[in-house]
Amino acid sequence: MNEPGSDTETTPAAAPMPAARTGAGWRRDVWPGIHWIQELGGHRAGIARAVLESGADWYRPGNELYVPQNAYLLTGERTLLWDTLSPASGHILLPALEELLGERPLDYLALSHPDVPHAGNTMQVLRRYPQCQLVAPAAGETHALYHLDDAMKVGPGDEIDLGGLRVRFPEATFLDAAIHTWMSEEATRTLFTVDWMGFPHQSGESLRRTDEIDTVVDVGRLEEFHSRVMFWFQYVHPHKVTAATDALAVQFAGYGLAPAHGLPIPGEDAAPYYERMNEVVRRVAAGGRGGVL
Amino acid sequence: MRAGAPRDRARTVSVIDLGGGVSWVHECFPETDAHIHVSVYLVEAPEGAILMDSGSFHHRQRLADRIRDATAGRGIGAIVLSHSDYPHSGNIPAFRRDWGDFEIIASCGDPDLQGLPYARRTKIGDVTEVLGRRFVVLDPPLADRNHTTWVYDEASRTLFVADGFGTLHAPGACDIDWGRIPEDGRAEGVHEFHAQTLPWLRYADPDRVMGALHAMLEKHPPAWIAPIHGPPIAEADVPRYMADLSDALTRIAERN
Numbered sequence: 222m223n224e225p226g227s228d229t230e231t232t233p234a235a236a237p238m239p240a241a242r243t244g245a246g247w248r249r250d251v252w253p254g255i256h257w258i259q260e261l262g263g264h265r266a267g268i269a270r271a272v273l274e275s276g277a278d279w280y281r282p283g284n285e286l287y288v289p290q291n292a293y294l295l296t297g298e299r300t301l302l303w304d305t306l307s308p309a310s311g312h313i314l315l316p317a318l319e320e321l322l323g324e325r326p327l328d329y330l331a332l333s334h335p336d337v338p339h340a341g342n343t344m345q346v347l348r349r350y351p352q353c354q355l356v357a358p359a360a361g362e363t364h365a366l367y368h369l370d371d372a373m374k375v376g377p378g379d380e381i382d383l384g385g386l387r388v389r390f391p392e393a394t395f396l397d398a399a400i401h402t403w404m405s406e407e408a409t410r411t412l413f414t415v416d417w418m419g420f421p422h423q424s425g426e427s428l429r430r431t432d433e434i435d436t437v438v439d440v441g442r443l444e445e446f447h448s449r450v451m452f453w454f455q456y457v458h459p460h461k462v463t464a465a466t467d468a469l470a471v472q473f474a475g476y477g478l479a480p481a482h483g484l485p486i487p488g489e490d491a492a493p494y495y496e497r498m499n500e501v502v503r504r505v506a507a508g509g510r511g512g513v514l
Numbered sequence: 515m516r517a518g519a520p521r522d523r524a525r526t527v528s529v530i531d532l533g534g535g536v537s538w539v540h541e542c543f544p545e546t547d548a549h550i551h552v553s554v555y556l557v558e559a560p561e562g563a564i565l566m567d568s569g570s571f572h573h574r575q576r577l578a579d580r581i582r583d584a585t586a587g588r589g590i591g592a593i594v595l596s597h598s599d600y601p602h603s604g605n606i607p608a609f610r611r612d613w614g615d616f617e618i619i620a621s622c623g624d625p626d627l628q629g630l631p632y633a634r635r636t637k638i639g640d641v642t643e644v645l646g647r648r649f650v651v652l653d654p655p656l657a658d659r660n661h662t663t664w665v666y667d668e669a670s671r672t673l674f675v676a677d678g679f680g681t682l683h684a685p686g687a688c689d690i691d692w693g694r695i696p697e698d699g700r701a702e703g704v705h706e707f708h709a710q711t712l713p714w715l716r717y718a719d720p721d722r723v724m725g726a727l728h729a730m731l732e733k734h735p736p737a738w739i740a741p742i743h744g745p746p747i748a749e750a751d752v753p754r755y756m757a758d759l760s761d762a763l764t765r766i767a768e769r770n
Contacts, residue, residue, distance in 0.1 A: 262624065263624070263626070290627070307626070307627040307628075307629065308627075308628075308629035309626045309627060309629070309631070335599075335600060336599070336659065337598050337599075337600070337603075337627070337628050337629050338628070341627075341629055362546070362550075362710050363543070363545070363550065363601070365572070366552065366570050366572070366601040367600050368571075368600075396713055396714070397658045397659055397660065397714070398599070398658045398659065398713075399658075399710055399711055399712075399713050401713070451660070451714075452653075452657075453717075455722070456655065456718050456719060456722040456726065457714075457717040457718055457719060457722075458717065458718070458719045458767075461716075462717050465717070510653070513622040513623065513638065513660065513661060514623060514624060514660060514661065
């Protein structure tokens with residue numbers, strides 16, 4: 222059962238931020254000026270089985286389990302959309318944008334990387350908002366192969382002032398493809414980590430932040446995601462990865478984390494997640510890939 | 515080297531015969547100082563022609579023309595994708611308009627999320643049959659996207675790979691196999707390609723990566739390694755390529 226919102230009737234652990242159903246999908250405000258649009262995808266039965274076999278206590282048998290795609294709309298005096306969900310969810314994204322923006326224009330569409338589940342509705346968004354400036358990572362050499370040669374390129378040192386919100390583009394520390402960037406928003410102190418810091422969630426937890434769910438996001442839960450998506454952890458020197466993670470923890474101390482494939486983590490709760498990710502890397506390097514998505 | 519290898523035919527036909535029913539349909543794209551291949555391969559199967567990846571939209575018309583020529587107008591009966599990255603999958607809609615709703619064999623990722631709801635998903639470790647030809651589906655040690663799969667064609671002993679095993683090449687060396695690229699600069703082309711394309715290699719332990727690759731090649735010994743982003747590597751040249759690759763991974767790791 223994949224009906225959007227079918228799993229959001231459970232009362233969250235903490236008072237929820239305003240949540241609203243659009244005509245054909247789901248979105249909510251996650252932090253002031255940051256709106257979250259979520260694509261659940263289908264129930265991940267294989268991952269659910271693996272979670273049960275691991276003995277994890279955060280997953281309730283029978284619940285649906287999701288590895289979502291997230292897009293975030295930032296609204297200051299100007300507006301910016303971060304990623305576009307997969308091609309399967311144009312019917313979620315566009316109505317959500319129209320509802321959130323109303324008569325306002327979409328000023329920027331910023332892509333983290335030109336991966337299909339992140340950039341799958343780029344052309345639809347640009348057709349709907351033809352004055353929108355496409356923003357792409359400066360990193361990489363093959364932008365023309367992705368129709369990104371004419372995009373505005375951004376990287377470390379660049380900032381876009383949205384009026385009330387300011388976004389920057391730090392290097393993507395953990396990434397798959399070369400054309401890739403992360404993004405931070407400095408007013409709310411939010412770091413958008415794309416494929417890193419993702420994790421599955423279950424029925425009742427969609428569109429909840431980590432402080433609004435009853436279950437823990439422990440090492441095993443993070444490992445279920447990263448041992449599949451960051452399959453290359455199996456080939457690394459773990460100390461190199463943990464050093465990079467420790468540097469991020471210092472650089473972005475106090476920042477909330479807004480991943481593309483998990484639930485947002487408030488800044489006051491974020492610190493332990495870095496060490497959990499270090500343990501994930503050690504486990505995957507020792508035990509190998511957990512599977513595929 | 516077998517009859518029909520690139521040394522014989524590179525400049526005379528629109529596709530280059532690697533033998534065993536496999537042809538290299540080479541295309542490349544200029545970067546700042548070098549070219550990068552964005553090729554496809556044609557595989558003749560008992561029930562039709564299989565295209566390995568679909569190539570870049572930049573080369574769409576030329577690829578379609580050459581495929582039509584190579585298949586005597588029949589076109590393709592199936593596409594096997596390494597992954598759904600746009601330079602690999604971007605021509606599928608156009609080719610389906612040209613040649614009908616042929617079968618799409620996706621990689622191991624969720625086809626819906628990859629924009630390929632009509633595709634058949636593969637599973638790592640499986641042996642899958644496509645138009646009567648058997649392919650082993652492998653877990654790639656050198657890939658960017660997590661949903662990438664490599665396939666080994668049992669009949670020709672060709673290992674189809676992306677994005678790893680690429681080589682940047684100089685203009686003018688676009689249609690020759692890896693062993694014929696001038697040695698001066700060839701190893702650098704292997705290094706530059708992997709440094710640019712697989713950014714996670716900065717964290718890699720070269721011994722782990724090379725160990726996984728050697729194990730794969732031992733289990734599935736290739737007559738050809740057929741990269742999307744580099745020239746084909748003949749069996750006789752594989753040891754030299756692997757030595758260059760090992761050096762490249764070490765350089766990348768030591769720099770970071």
